[in-house]
Ligand SMILES: CC(=O)N[C@H]1[C@@H](OP(=O)(O)O)O[C@H](CO)[C@@H](O)[C@@H]1O
């Protein structure tokens with residue numbers, strides 16, 4: 001390691017002294033102007049991780065659904081998954097080392113992690129459409145180059161596309177070809193195969209309105225459009241030509257405000273969906289004939305997908321196990337429906353995709369979705385091999401067709417990460433195959449009314465939780481107080497946790513709409529429960545907003 005060169009180049013990406021950042025649930029995220037040194041250093045760290053794992057590592061420059069002025073960076077591990085927790089700590093140490101200490105901290109990491117510095121390193125880099133992303137990704141490249149790592153810059157890609165590239169490169173192309181063309185080909189082939197029988201009918205092309213959050217999803221969907229145009233016609237809104245990224249539109253806005261995005265013409269009963277700013281989340285929505293807005297979130301997406309998969313499994317007659325993984329934010333109705341009606345085992349993990357992904361790997365088929373629309377389905381190697389084998393061996397036509405469908409579903413899902421484009425194609429294929437309208441899908445179960453708020457507090461770490469964040473441990477007394485309140489209302493549930501991505505505390509509450517008191521759920525959550533919980537959390541400093 002040429003420490004002089006590192007010191008020299010680092011001076012071109014100086015750390016503002018005293019700035020402390022944390023590698024959180026989704027990497028580093030903050031105002032773009034504070035990130036130059038972090039990018040350079042993540043370039044360095046990616047090289048060490050690549051040498052240690054003897055694999056290609058990804059670096060994605062994005063702040064997802066956060067405002068345009070923000071930016072962020074996260075590292076992608078060899079199989080397309082999130083960075084290992086021990087390396088998150090290294091990332092935090094390296095990002096926070098004062099300028100003069102940085103080379104030493106870098107050396108320490110390489111010693112601690114037993115990195116063989118002689119090993120080659122290869123890094124792939126991607127970025128979203130933020131105006132600051134290009135320059136910041138150049139700083140990543142500076143970091144990679146000073147440690148003599150090789151790299152390929154994919155330029156503008158969605159976050160899940162970068163995860164896909166990493167996965168492809170580390171499986172010698174077995175997962176797919178590590179190019180955008182390879183990604184489009186793989187997904188479109190699976191989609192067209194899945195839906196081809198239904199295309200024989202006289203159906204007019206299925207059309208779908210997509211709110212692209214003025215982000216990268218618009219560019220990539222435009223590139224992909226013609227590959228699937230025989231089976232699906234997409235109409236893009238908020239494509240970045242005029243609006244501001246994530247502003248009053250996109251999956252996060254739609255989910256958290258439970259309102260339609262601006263900039264999208266919605267007629268009643270039309271199927272619409274929204275991506276977030278880096279296209280790794282999707283939610284569906286529509287207006288009914290009375291003009292009421294209906295949101296179909298990650299929970300209902302998981303339900304649609306798992307019921308489809310369960311039917312196919314029954315059809316092929318193989319005892320492959322299936323599990324659904326959710327977080328505490330999953331609507332209680334979805335959990336009940338999955339467990340009681342569909343008889344599928346449901347598990348709850350902490351918030352953050354890495355936790356869900358990890359749990360989902362325990363099943364032959366692991367379906368995971370956050371309520372906000374981030375998720376995918378993982379197939380174990382054994383399940384995949386079995387299914388591919390069945391497509392060849394089965395003689396019964398019906399069973400064989402089901403196995404083929406499952407095979408295409410395996411190829412259509414992005415198994416490296418939740419992916420709005422891939423999930424959208426899966427959902428469209430299922431709706432077509434089952435001949436379901438968006439209203440029929442929505443009617444699977446009724447969401448319990450719910451509210452989510454964020455609250456600024458002096459120190460969000462005063463709150464610690466357990467039981468997949470559903471129970472508060474500290475401050476003492478808070479959990480008992482929540483218990484006392486929720487037991488007054490039917491089907492009610494509430495929890496409080498510190499955010500892993502923002503300097504806020506999140507408060508969530510849900511309850512039956514028929515609560516036996518004279519107020520509505522609005523009143524219970526908005527006027528009673530949330531401010532009350534907030535009051536306990538922050539005492540005099542309370543300042544709810546949003
Ligand atoms: C309630 C909620 O939506 N939380 C989001 C948010 O995490 P927080 O730790 O809640 O800030 O950002 C994560 C990363 O994008 C995402 O995985 C997660 O679902």
Ligand SMILES: [Mg+2]
Pocket residue numbers: 064065276277278279280281
């Ligand atoms: Mg995102």
